[in-house]
Every structure is written in C-alpha cells, then in structure tokens.
Amino acid sequence: MTDTERAVHAAAQRSQEAAAELAPLTRAAKDEALSAMADALVDNAESIVSANAQDISRAREAGETEAVIDRLALSRERVGGIAEAVRAIADLPDPVGEVLRGNVLPNGLELRQIRVPLGVIGIIYEGRPNVTADAAALCLKSGNAALLRGSSSAYASNSRIVEVLRGAVEKTAVPADAVQLVPGSGRESAQALMRERGLVDVLIPRGGASLIRTVVRESAVPVVETGEGNCHVYVDEAADPEKAVAVAVNAKTQRYSTCNTAETLLVHAGIAERVLPRVLRSLRELDVTVHGDERVQEWDETVVAATEEDWATEYLSADLAVRVVDSMDEALGHIRTHSTRHTEAIVTDSQAAARHFTSRVDAAAVMVNASTRFTDGGEFGFGAEIGISNQKLHARGPMGLPEMTSTKYVVTGDGHVR
The missing domain is CATH 3.40.309.10 (Aldehyde Dehydrogenase; Chain A, domain 2)
Structure with a gap:
C-alpha cells in the first residue's frame, strides 16, 4: 500500500466513524452546523479568494480557456452566494426519520420503514470549487459524511474551503470529520477512493462524460451515475x-x-x-x-x-x-x-x-x-441537488435530499417469537 493509499484509507475510516455520530443527530443540530458553515464562509471569504487566486494563476499558466477560468474563479460575491446556498439547504426539510410506510401485522408486530442516511458519500468532481461547499452541506443535511475529491485545478480553493467548513462544524455537535477532502491531488488519490468499498458507501461523480465513465468503470464502490445528457x-x-x-x-x-x-x-x-x-x-x-x-x-x-x-x-x-x-x-x-x-x-x-x-x-x-x-x-421544487441521476437503481432524476438516503425497517414486538 502506497502512502497515498494509506492516507485515503485513514480518511475513509474517519469518515465512517463520523457518519455513525452524524446519523442520529436532530435537524436542529444539523441546521446549527450548516448555519455555522455559512457564517464561516462569509467571514473567511478573503482567505478563500486568496487561495483561489493560486488556482487561477496555475490555470492561466496552463493555457486554460477563459470559460474554464470563469468556472474556477471565486470572488467575495461568489463566496457570499455559496454561503447563501448553504443557508438554503438548512431551510429544507430533513428527510432522515421520515416514515415511508408502517402498519401492524396480523401477529401484532409493529412494522415501520424509515429513511436513514447512506453513510459515507464520496464525491469526485471537476472544476467548480462551489461544489465543495454544496456537496458538504447536502451530505450533512441528509446525515451523511462527505469525502470530497475535487480536481487538482481547484486544489488550493477546495483545501481552504474544507478547512473553513471543518473549523465551523467542530464547534457544534457535528464531528469535524463529517467533511473531509481526500488526501492528495493526483490520479492515485481518486483511484484509492474508488477502492474503499466497505468504508465508502456510495460514490457520486460530477463532471464531464470522461470522468463519469472512468468512475463507473474503475470503482469498486457502488456508483450513482450522473450528468451525461444527450x-x-x-x-x-x-x-x-x-x-x-x-x-x-x-x-x-x-x-x-x-x-x-x-x-x-x-x-x-x-x-x-x-x-x-x-x-x-x-x-x-x-x-x-x-x-x-x-x-x-x-x-x-x-x-x-x-x-x-x-x-x-x-x-x-x-x-x-x-x-x-x-x-x-x-x-x-x-x-x-x-x-x-x-x-x-x-x-x-x-x-x-x-x-x-x-x-x-x-x-x-x-x-x-x-x-x-x-x-x-x-426547478422541480426539491431545493438543492447533488446531481441528476440517469441510471435506474436507487435514484433517478434530480437527486435531492431524500435521494441521499436509504431505508431500514424497524420492527417492534412484545416478546414475539416465530
């Protein structure tokens, strides 16, 4: 195992532990953390923009187009917009704990099917550093730990944003490791994340067709296929x-x-x-x-x-x-x-x-x-989304907060035996 693989594995283990702490938290506790994240983004906008300038400089040296640079660029106004998006996620209903169906069986057992978090969600994405905060907030609201792997082109921006978000949530009931950046910026770190089956519950690729196909082809972790739209x-x-x-x-x-x-x-x-x-x-x-x-x-x-x-x-x-x-x-x-x-x-x-x-x-x-x-x-009235799934299993179409959950059955008896 290489140093990068060991670092990614350790991060995945921390995410799994954080997910266990995050899952039972109340909506109030999660919303408090989201509010703290939004405030921290605004308070640290200057340092985020400064880190982003490093990414912009490298992009220009690499000869990237102005369209690519525009998607990468952050300003104080754009950081403020990211913070408002986080606040909007806090305002959305919490899907965790929703009872999807329930009844009393003929033998007296009480059966309920409820929404629960998926656990650890790995997100591999390109370009836009705003996705870092959006994805972290959506995962937190739905009770999931976020393991974020952005592109190397936005590494400085993403690193600073995650640092700010972690500093905010660690002052609340939410564990700081609920939001982590995957260690490393090279291809090896993404490949290591794709092999963390058992620690990472699902991977969501966000980006171009090439990225999505690579993750679907190479990942040992279950993948929600998103994005490509002909x-x-x-x-x-x-x-x-x-x-x-x-x-x-x-x-x-x-x-x-x-x-x-x-x-x-x-x-x-x-x-x-x-x-x-x-x-x-x-x-x-x-x-x-x-x-x-x-x-x-x-x-x-x-x-x-x-x-x-x-x-x-x-x-x-x-x-x-x-x-x-x-x-x-x-x-x-x-x-x-x-x-x-x-x-x-x-x-x-x-x-x-x-x-x-x-x-x-x-x-x-x-x-x-x-x-x-x-x-x-x-547009569908779901609020924010993590992406649009064009596959058929688990989630299809815009993936809002409910689509970032699974379900479990809670069966209550009174000494019942079969």
Missing part, C-alpha cells in the same frame, strides 16, 4: 408551431454547458415547413452551429452536414444536431439509439401522441411541451 426535443406533426419554436430554441440556448441542454432536435416532416425555417433562423441569430441531415440542409445553406458522431455527441456548446423524421416511431428509434436516458421532450397538441411518446421513452425525465432545461432539483 437530450432530444421531438417536434410532433401535431405540435403548435409557436410552442415548438420556443421550446426548441430555449432547450438549446438558455445555457449551453449543462447536462439538461438539448443536443438534438428531431422534427416531423409533416410540420417541418412551419417550424424548421423559424428555428434555424433563431439559432443562426444566436450563433449556434447546426449539424443537420440532407433535408435540414435544404432549408439553410449555413447548416453543416451531420455525421453519425454528431447524433451521439453531448456538445455542451453552441452546436445542435437536427434531423427530419417521417414518424414518431422513427424519432423514438433515433432516441433509443443515441439517448443517455437523461431528459427527452416532445412538443405536441395531441394527447395520444404525448402518451405514446412518454410510455415508450426510457429516460429519467420526459417533458411534454416544456424545455429540457427544467430537469433540475430547484
């Missing part, structure tokens, strides 16, 4: 053209870099003449590059010829793949082939078409006459 908007023959244009353009252009942004537009041939020219014109005005099939290219000479790779690409940029289809079933076939099962949308005024689509699409969220951009914990 989302589609299908405009049905029975769609209202006004709604179709509004949804298609918003789903692509409201924000380019999110997993719930539409990457492919499918338009039924029967309505293409009334919808496609308007959509293409709007996209062109917004400097979106359209990658289209032959029929789409006929409508606009600026359309780039789409390749097979385009249909499978999560662009996360001002690019959109567009195809004309002859039926809904053809659209469904395309989606089955290329979807990442995140969010799919249909625009139609036909209830029958909507039912046909929603019953046959396999995705965490299916939108009817609404933009894919609504797949979000905040």
Whole structure:
C-alpha cells in the first residue's frame, strides 16, 4: 500500500466513524452546523479568494480557456452566494426519520420503514470549487459524511474551503470529520477512493462524460451515475408551431454547458415547413452551429452536414444536431439509439401522441411541451441537488435530499417469537 493509499484509507475510516455520530443527530443540530458553515464562509471569504487566486494563476499558466477560468474563479460575491446556498439547504426539510410506510401485522408486530442516511458519500468532481461547499452541506443535511475529491485545478480553493467548513462544524455537535477532502491531488488519490468499498458507501461523480465513465468503470464502490445528457426535443406533426419554436430554441440556448441542454432536435416532416425555417433562423441569430441531415440542409445553406458522431455527441456548446423524421416511431428509434436516458421532450397538441411518446421513452425525465432545461432539483421544487441521476437503481432524476438516503425497517414486538 502506497502512502497515498494509506492516507485515503485513514480518511475513509474517519469518515465512517463520523457518519455513525452524524446519523442520529436532530435537524436542529444539523441546521446549527450548516448555519455555522455559512457564517464561516462569509467571514473567511478573503482567505478563500486568496487561495483561489493560486488556482487561477496555475490555470492561466496552463493555457486554460477563459470559460474554464470563469468556472474556477471565486470572488467575495461568489463566496457570499455559496454561503447563501448553504443557508438554503438548512431551510429544507430533513428527510432522515421520515416514515415511508408502517402498519401492524396480523401477529401484532409493529412494522415501520424509515429513511436513514447512506453513510459515507464520496464525491469526485471537476472544476467548480462551489461544489465543495454544496456537496458538504447536502451530505450533512441528509446525515451523511462527505469525502470530497475535487480536481487538482481547484486544489488550493477546495483545501481552504474544507478547512473553513471543518473549523465551523467542530464547534457544534457535528464531528469535524463529517467533511473531509481526500488526501492528495493526483490520479492515485481518486483511484484509492474508488477502492474503499466497505468504508465508502456510495460514490457520486460530477463532471464531464470522461470522468463519469472512468468512475463507473474503475470503482469498486457502488456508483450513482450522473450528468451525461444527450437530450432530444421531438417536434410532433401535431405540435403548435409557436410552442415548438420556443421550446426548441430555449432547450438549446438558455445555457449551453449543462447536462439538461438539448443536443438534438428531431422534427416531423409533416410540420417541418412551419417550424424548421423559424428555428434555424433563431439559432443562426444566436450563433449556434447546426449539424443537420440532407433535408435540414435544404432549408439553410449555413447548416453543416451531420455525421453519425454528431447524433451521439453531448456538445455542451453552441452546436445542435437536427434531423427530419417521417414518424414518431422513427424519432423514438433515433432516441433509443443515441439517448443517455437523461431528459427527452416532445412538443405536441395531441394527447395520444404525448402518451405514446412518454410510455415508450426510457429516460429519467420526459417533458411534454416544456424545455429540457427544467430537469433540475430547484426547478422541480426539491431545493438543492447533488446531481441528476440517469441510471435506474436507487435514484433517478434530480437527486435531492431524500435521494441521499436509504431505508431500514424497524420492527417492534412484545416478546414475539416465530
């Protein structure tokens, strides 16, 4: 075992011990700790921004783009926003202890199924240092210990944020080791975390497709697969053209870099003449590059010829793949082939078409006459989220606080024997 592996193993052991102390705490105790964390972030904003400047300097020396640097950068205002997000998490209902079902069995045993924390949650994430505080707060509120592995590009920022958070919670009933940064910034530390099965209960990767696939492939710890979103908007023959244009353009252009942004537009041939020219014109005005099939290219000479790779690409940029289809079933076939099962949308005024689509699409969220951009914990009214799961086990869709819990059965008898 290397020094890094030993350090990560020791951290995982401390997290497990902290999780045992954290699990039975009351909401009041956890909220007090969250409030202390928020106050500490504000009080230490200057030192956090100073640490962040080191990361920014290294990013510029490495030739990173301004978009990457912007995601990495912190200011006093941004730190204040992070603190407000922590306060918002404190205001959310506590899922721990919720009774999901309960009854008295014929033999007199009292049966209750209740929510309990998962235990130790490892989070491997990229870029944004605000995730450090968000993830720590979400884990704490749901009674879990957080073992955080951010990217090396934000190591100074993350280290200082975790130091501040630990200093805040150790003055409360919450153990300081409920929030830990995984030791080391190299690939070895992430690999060591992925091997801590038995101490770490679940891993959640947050970042690009490459990171998520690596964690899913290499981890011995159970993984909640999040994030990758090759989302589609299908405009049905029975769609209202006004709604179709509004949804298609918003789903692509409201924000380019999110997993719930539409990457492919499918338009039924029967309505293409009334919808496609308007959509293409709007996209062109917004400097979106359209990658289209032959029929789409006929409508606009600026359309780039789409390749097979385009249909499978999560662009996360001002690019959109567009195809004309002859039926809904053809659209469904395309989606089955290329979807990442995140969010799919249909625009139609036909209830029958909507039912046909929603019953046959396999995705965490299916939108009817609404933009894919609504797949979000905040938009769904869940409050904050740790990520959007596009797998099928345990949690699917936006992962709010309830999705960061498991359940256990509590059975009460009176000397019952079988």
